[in-house]
Amino acid sequence: xxxxxxWKGTRSxxxxxRTRRGGRRRMREEKEKEKDExxxxxxxxRWKKGxxxxxxxxxxxxEKKREKKEKQEEKQEKKERTELAFPRSRTxxxxxxxxxxxxxxxxxxxxxxxKQEEKQVKMEEQxxxxxxxxxxxxxxxxxxxxxxxxxxxxxxxxxxxxxDEEETKEEQEGEGEKG
Numbered sequence: 001x002x003x004x005x006x007w008k009g010t011r012s013x014x015x016x017x018r019t020r021r022g023g024r025r026r027m028r029e030e031k032e033k034e035k036d037e038x039x040x041x042x043x044x045x046r047w048k049k050g051x052x053x054x055x056x057x058x059x060x061x062x063e064k065k066r067e068k069k070e071k072q073e074e075k076q077e078k079k080e081r082t083e084l085a086f087p088r089s090r091t092x093x094x095x096x097x098x099x100x101x102x103x104x105x106x107x108x109x110x111x112x113x114x115k116q117e118e119k120q121v122k123m124e125e126q127x128x129x130x131x132x133x134x135x136x137x138x139x140x141x142x143x144x145x146x147x148x149x150x151x152x153x154x155x156x157x158x159x160x161x162x163x164d165e166e167e168t169k170e171e172q173e174g175e176g177e178k179g
Contacts, residue, residue, distance in 0.1 A: 094174060101167065108163075112156075119152075 123145060 097174070101170070105163075 127142070127145065
């Protein structure tokens with residue numbers, strides 16, 4: 001058997017390094033160190049990427065917030081402009097006008113009802129007088145009354161239509177003031 005020492009001189013550097021005291025262990029440790037360094041670099045790169053992404057996300061969030069704020073400010077400005085152009089008192093005025101119109105309508109209707117009642121009373125009185133006079137003329141007079149009533153109804157409808165048209169015109173003018 002040959003001894004190992006005899007051949008040590010001719011061995012390669014690598015082999016010698018391995019077989020020196022704790023050589024293999026040292027090699028393993030060196031390799032592990034290299035691996036660890038590489039892994040650390042990879043990890044750092046990953047973190048850098050993550051940081052980049054997180055910073056980008058932060059920037060995006062900030063941009064969105066900024067845009068939201070700007071939109072809100074624009075809305076507020078618009079509101080203020082509209083309030084300057086059409087103050088709330090105008091809307092109140094509009095409401096008052098509306099109710100005034102309604103009140104006026106009701107008053108007119110009451111007046112018309114009163115007039116119609118007076119007319120009916122007069123017509124009844126006239127009819128009674130003519131009936132007292134008697135004869136065939138009374139029947140003819142009744143027909144005339146019916147015809148007169150029909151005509152009055154027609155004219156009343158026409159007047160109502162005219163009033164409605166006037167009211168719609170006023171409302172349109174009111175809307176024109178709004179716009």
